[in-house]
Amino acid sequence: MIDPNAACEPECPVAEAASVLDGKWTTLIFRELLGGTKRYSQLQRAIGGISPRMLAMRLGDLEARGMVDKTIYPTVPPKTEYTLTTLGRSVEPVIAAMAQFGVQLQQRAINPAP
Amino acid sequence: MIDPNAACEPECPVAEAASVLDGKWTTLIFRELLGGTKRYSQLQRAIGGISPRMLAMRLGDLEARGMVDKTIYPTVPPKTEYTLTTLGRSVEPVIAAMAQFGVQLQQRAINPAP
């Protein structure tokens, strides 16, 4: 995890952002949630290979940071929905930029440097 | 607005990008290098609290991934310069988006949710 107070005056927004995006699965969770409200099991299926533990942990983090709203329906069987808050949706440019950058990486991988 | 799902076939570029940006100090190193060529000690000073070990490790990674060019001047005292490659400079939109997002985080921290 990045210390947001690392030598950047007054406090580096890049480090701040990185601390929110940090964690192995966080960006992928954002990627899914940017597509709209999702249920727990939907997220688990959409993100290949994440364990229930990590999914719950990341979602808990994001909720605590005010990035995600959690709605519980006390039905049987239980149902929980996760939605990005306004603040959470403001990561969209970041994910979009990452997607574009990722595409460049893949193109370069196919057609190596001159 | 992006369509995250459409962007994720066959291999997710977002995950690809995340793997490059991964690591505690990576984004901060990019942040510095986007400002132009830097020497080892300049980076160490600009990024508060990074140990020589971690700095060397991350720079090695980035060089191996083709994001950074390393130039050694066999002078006395020794001098080494690190510069982003063309591919490396293509992360700029990502860092820029992160900076903007970080600013929103800070504003929200000062002026809490409605």
Add this chain to the structure above:
DNA sequence: CTGAATCCGGATCGATACTG
């Protein structure tokens, strides 16, 4: 279905000391 609890291995990180 939606998680919380437990255990555990390996990756990651920091501090320090040392070299060319």
Add this chain to the structure above:
DNA sequence: CAGTATCGATCCGGATTCAG
């Protein structure tokens, strides 16, 4: 100046199990 070597701490994350 620009790193490498070594050690130890921690923390992340995976597998599994179980509960509401």
